[in-house]
Amino acid sequence: MSNTNTESKTTAYVGGLDHSMTEELVHAAFIPFGDIVSVQLANDPGSRNPHKGYGFVEFEEEEDCEAAIDNMNLAELHGKVIKVTKAKPHRVLAGSNRAVWSDDAWLQKHAVPQTEPAEEAKSPSEPPPPSP
16 A cells, blocks of 8 residues: 555554454454555565564544554454554664764774785886896
8 A cells, every 4th residue: 555654643553463464454454443544564575474563554533543542452353462552753863874984983993904005016117127
């Protein structure tokens, strides 16, 4: 479905989902609480599971999101107890997208020192030694 805005007060985090759950099944479970903008399950490309066991449901109204949280938190869905809370905003730490090598201290510690080329290789103007 569409990209979910997890910084909104209308988005609920849904954790503890069974791996057999699909976005359509989550949508069907949460539609009684109000109009849903989108449902997004966290992909798990590194495993055989279709998702990581959690996702987000974005409602049109904040009251609908609150009603879903009140009614679905610690409820059983497809044999598993789910946790439903208000989605927290995704935090990007200051400097977290800065390359480690942009710090001079890291370069001094990990960079291989460059050696000057040999003096012979530097001055090609000298004639080669005579051959016997």
